[in-house]
Amino acid sequence: MRKIVVGVVALAFVSTACSVDLTGHSPGSTDTSPSGGALNGAAEPIATVVRAALPAVVNVTTDVFQPGPFGNVQQGKGVGTGFIVRQDGIIVTNCHVVEGGSKITVSTSAQSPKQYDARVIGGDCQHDLAVLKIDATGLPTVPLGDSGTLVLGQRVIAIGYALALEGGPTVTAGIVSSLDRTITVQDPSCRVCKNGARVYSNVIQTDAAINHGNSGGPLLNMAGQVVGINSAGAVTAENIGFAIAIDSAKDTIQQAIANPLAPAAYLGISSQSVTPALAVQLGLPVQSGAYVIATTAGGPAQHAGIKNGDVIVAIDGKAVTTADDVGTILAGLRPGQSIGVDLVSSSGARRSVDVTLGARPLPTQFP
Secondary structure, three states: OOOEEEEEOOOOOOOOOEEEOOOOOOOOOOOEOOOOOEOOHHHOHHHHHHHHHHHHEEEEEEEEEEEOOOOOEEEEEEEEEEEEEEOOOEEEEOHHHHOOEEEEEEEOOOOOOOEEEEEEEEEEHHHOEEEEEEOOOOOOOOOEOOHHHOOOOOEEEEEEOHHHOOOOOEEEEEEEEEEEEEEEEEOOOOOOOHHHEEEEEEEEEEOOOOOOOOOOOEEEOOOOOEEEEEEEEOOOOOOOEEEEEHHHOHHHHHHHHHOOOOOOEEOOEEEEEOOHHHHHHHOOOOOOOEEEEEEOOOOHHHHHOOOOOOEEEEEOOEEOOOHHHHHHHHOOOOOOOEEEEEEEOOOOOEEEEEEEOEEOOOOOOOO
16 A cells, blocks of 8 residues: 655644543433433443443553752653553553653543552564553453554544543544554654654554543454554644554564563663762752662652652662762662662761662563
């Protein structure tokens, strides 16, 4: 099929498409059949597909360190979607949903959602794929379909946590508008993308709305099978969304399942090297070490009582003179291990805390 190259597309929201309200009909409206009787909305084809797939759709949130307005570091949040492909907690999403995350949390779509810590076990960030693992069993799953059988005009359904709106996931429906598109999406956060841009090849174009937060969610056919991974929407046009064809992702998913990345030890801090100049600027009592700029909420460091402004001078008995030393020492340790961390506070007080290391949510080098 002829490949059509589309210009740069920003990761942003598209405005309108056919939407399915999961909470019921709008006030004062009643659907009726030609004979005058009430229609059974739950029996409609789209509603049937959504009801079967929804339990396997999850909300993926990330804690991220980002620059503050005064040169400081603040903790922000990213929101996306994923879907469960194995009962033992294997989840597929987009790489741009989790990249840069200091913590990844997966929440189920149940009325009383369960939350799990997640980590990346594989993927292909250049092609915007990430495979996550949570510690759970007996989870609902959604089957993978065959995107190679899609035809123009075929009906599809997108499910995701659009715009981080409260009240559960959003469902939109549309058709396959085009196949075999190639688009370029600017992503300055992507460390493996050339010139800060990610190129998607052989993607599915649909008029089902794909907004911020939908990223990583499933694009379903009317058999309830995943045929695409929702990834991008066009800023400058309405009813244009793009999804990665599931056939191009299957090998990456299987590789992550068969050979998952080993968990790495994780402290949960953002730090910078203490230099004589920084010590003078901040009035620090030491001339070297790792200055703690921020700690991950609920992370190992925060649990142990490490605070912003502390200076780490030793980990597990090994001297820390720069921020790079933290990563080097942690590379030789394992998740779950209890270690001592020696600290100097801004007042000059010295103390040691015991930290139980966590599992790093992102690998040190993303595949």
